[in-house]
Amino acid sequence: DGGITQSPKYLFRKEGQNVTLSCEQNLNHDAMYWYRQDPGQGLRLIYYSQIVNDFQKGDIAEGYSVSREKKESFPLTVTSAQKNPTAFYLCASRSGANRGNTIYFGEGSWLTVV
């Protein structure tokens, strides 16, 4: 089945540590996204990538980094510079206009700083 796989689902991080969240899709989508969601809040865009080897900052990119070396993969690193990283992280990809221009999400990763 085609879809988006995020891992790990739950992650605990000590303060000062960098962590990387994995996101893989087999939908052959060019565009991929990372969103952050805090309890009771909406989705905020961290980074997005429209094509391999290219990505743009979203609304809350500080303290995060990404790479897009392969079409299928768009990992997110939460660095120690992110002061309040505890949140629900959602990876998504978007189909092209010829397939409805629709966003599909992975199941999300819960990051907790301990």
Place this chain on the structure above:
Amino acid sequence: RKEVEQDPGPFNVPEGATVAFNCTYSNSASQSFFWYRQDCRKEPKLLMSVYSSGNEDGRFTAQLNRASQYISLLIRDSKLSDSATYLCVVNRNTNAGKSTFGDGTTLTVKP
């Protein structure tokens, strides 16, 4: 002003009620529009696309008003299972680029 704004909610309605949500967007060049549903602690899932001519899927009707820059979602004959947060999404481009979500409107349907 936020790029996409939704009714603040929460909406608490009895079973069988009709409820409507609105979502306004500020960028007149926005190209495509969607409604998503998000259950507690889960990822958002596509509910329906929104077309200029309006579209219906069972008890759900979505409409787009480009002149006033808003989209709407109407739910008829509410079910307990409709309880969730409803998010509107606005895309600037047809192929890729930034997708902006509203903060969501929470609906609770009570017996």
